[in-house]
Amino acid sequence: xxxxxxxxxxxxxxxxxxxxxxxxxxxxxxxxxxxxxxxxxxxxxxxxxxxxxxxxxxxxxxxxxxxxxxxxxxxxxxxxxxxxxxxxxxxxxxxxxxxxxxxxxxxxxxxxxxxxxxxxxxxxxxxxxxxxxxxxxxxxxxxxxxxxxxxxxxxxxxxxxxxxxxxxxxxxxxxxxxxxxxxxxxxxxxxxxxxxxxxxxxxxxxxxxxxxxxxxxxxxxxxxxxxxxxxxxxxxxxxxxxxxxxxxxxxxxxxxxxxxxxxxxxxxxxxxxxxxxxxxxxxxxxxxxxxxxxxxxxxxxxxxxxxxxxxxxxxxxxxxxxxxxxxxxxxxxxxxxxxxxxxxxxxxxxxxxxx
Ligand SMILES: NC(=O)c1ccc[n+]([C@@H]2O[C@H](COP(=O)([O-])OP(=O)(O)OC[C@H]3O[C@@H](n4cnc5c(N)ncnc54)[C@H](OP(=O)(O)O)[C@@H]3O)[C@@H](O)[C@H]2O)c1
Numbered sequence: 124x125x126x127x128x129x130x131x132x133x134x135x136x137x138x139x140x141x142x143x144x145x146x147x148x149x150x151x152x153x154x155x156x157x158x159x160x161x162x163x164x165x166x167x168x169x170x171x172x173x174x175x176x177x178x179x180x181x182x183x184x185x186x187x188x189x190x191x192x193x194x195x196x197x198x199x200x201x202x203x204x205x206x207x208x209x210x211x212x213x214x215x216x217x218x219x220x221x222x223x224x225x226x227x228x229x230x231x232x233x234x235x236x237x238x239x240x241x242x243x244x245x246x247x248x249x250x251x252x253x254x255x256x257x258x259x260x261x262x263x264x265x266x267x268x269x270x271x272x273x274x275x276x277x278x279x280x281x282x283x284x285x286x287x288x289x290x291x292x293x294x295x296x297x298x299x300x301x302x303x304x305x306x307x308x309x310x311x312x313x314x315x316x317x318x319x320x321x322x323x324x325x326x327x328x329x330x331x332x333x334x335x336x337x338x339x340x341x342x343x344x345x346x347x348x349x350x351x352x353x354x355x356x357x358x359x360x361x362x363x364x365x366x367x368x369x370x371x372x373x374x375x376x377x378x379x380x381x382x383x384x385x386x387x388x389x390x391x392x393x394x395x396x397x398x399x400x401x402x403x404x405x406x407x408x409x410x411x412x413x414x415x416x417x418x419x420x421x422x423x424x425x426x427x428x429x430x431x432x433x434x435x436x437x438x439x440x441x442x443x444x445x446x447x448x449x450x451x452x453x454x455x456x457x458x459x460x461x462x463x464x465x466x467x468x469x470x471x472x473x474x475x476x477x478x
Contacts, residue, residue: 132158133434136197136221138188138212140164140173143226144203146398147253148177150426153400156434157199163191188212192219199433201253202226205295206302207472210235213250214242222249224433228311228459229452231302231472236456240449249442250449254315255429257446259396260420261403262319265381265388266330268418269323273407275385277324277363282313282379284394285352285370290344296371297347299470303371304349305341306462310369312394313379314462315455317357317365320381324363330445333454335360339465344372348468355462385410400424 135157137144144162151157159177164170167186174184185191192200192215199222202212210230216223223243229252230236243250256262269277285305288296295301296308321332334357341353352370359365368375379393386409397403400423406415422428436444443449463469 130156130438132156133430133437134158134160134196134198135430136161136163136191136194136200137173138163138191138200138202138216139204140169141203144201145173145176147201147203147426147430148173150424151430152177153424154427154430154434156438157430160196161185161191161194163188189215192216192221197221199224199249199437206307207231207300207470210239213239217243217246217248217250220246220248222433222437224251224253224429226253228252228307228456230456231307231470233453233456233460235472236453240453243449244442247442249433249437249444251433251444251447252449252452252455253429254312254447255425256312256394256396257315257319258428258432259425260422261390261396261405262393263446264418264420265390265405266319266323268388268407269320269381269383270326272385274381274383274387275410277320277381277383279382280317280320280363280365280379281382282316282365282393283368283375284309284312284377285368285373285375286377287374288371290346290372292347297344297349299347299349302470303347304351304468305369305371305373306350306353306459306468308371309394310353310355310367310462311455311459313367313369314355314458315451316379316393317367318451318454318458321359321361321363321365324359325361330448331451331454332359332361334358334365334458334461337458337461337465339462341370341466342372343466343468350463350466350468353462353466355465357458386412389415396425397422398425400427
């Protein structure tokens with residue numbers, strides 16, 4: 124880790140020890156601004172294992188999430204539980220005075236999102252939903268090209284994020300109580316991308332726009348009722364249309380395209396851009412040009428970029444990260460609620476929240 128000399132590193136606590144928690148901790152380790160100082164798990168064994176894997180002393184391993192939140196060494200908490208646990212731990216973390224980076228989707232629905240954003244604002248702490256792709260320069264470059272008119276008037280977004288995983292009714296990707304299904308797990312990315320491009324297409328000061336209309340088709344699993352795959356058609360106020368697809372039970376290409384009156388952008392790796400860092404390209408096809416223009420961005424570890432965006436905002440005194448603001452999170456959750464409603468996809472928590 125290379126830290127800015129005059130500023131001490133931001134001290135991260137990792138809440139939960141699953142797959143992405145390890146990926147994020149490795150990102151922080153190579154970040155410019157941060158250092159992992161503690162971990163909390165539901166079990167002491169898992170906390171100790173994670174601490175050992177990430178070079179933390181045994182005292183930094185907490186058997187229980189509350190103990191992590193009570194650790195005065197922790198300034199910011201990264202929450203990486205299954206989605207239905209996010210809201211509870213965001214609210215408890217901000218109540219403990221911690222800044223929070225919470226995995227996507229921040230909440231199961233808009234009602235949960237509103238609660239957590241309100242709690243963070245009341246506590247005066249920074250809150251960000253962990254859409255790491257928003258922190259990569261490729262995403263900023265795509266939005267800037269759209270905003271600058273590089274493809275003329277943007278008319279159509281096509282974006283997919285999905286994969287095939289075998290059906291296991293108890294796994295978090297297929298279990299309804301654990302928030303299974305494609306829309307919440309990875310459909311949230313193409314939705315957030317379409318809203319980002321719609322904001323850029325509108326040309327105003329807002330970084331995003333919300334769809335005026337939404338239609339959806341898909342297939343719910345006959346046993347657990349979560350979406351195996353789903354499509355959405357969106358229309359935004361300015362006339363931009365988007366076609367989205369997602370799934371946890373379908374093999375599909377994960378890509379994005381933005382088509383306009385004078386050209387189109389082809390983005391082969393829009394989400395997990397370069398996990399470990401390096402150069403990556405997308406293409407700008409201009410109407411009438413013989414060859415597309417290849418545009419390359421080069422950046423470090425994707426999760427380090429996210430941790431750095433968070434820490435830079437915090438050090439600047441901000442309580443939101445411009446790449447992914449709390450209002451953007453609420454707009455995305457509202458759109459995901461509509462996508463699910465169009466398919467009749469309901470989670471137990473929807474009834475509790477009155478959503
Ligand atoms: N941004 C990204 O690139 C990315 C990638 C993958 C996933 N995610 C998001 O990160 C979150 C976690 O995904 P993951 O793939 O890391 O999941 P995972 O491997 O299943 O890990 C989830 C962890 O949450 C904790 N947990 C708390 N309550 C639980 C419960 N009721 N059941 C199971 N585990 C529970 C467990 O840690 P302890 O036992 O230590 O408490 C578990 O290891 C999801 O919200 C997902 O959308 C983001």
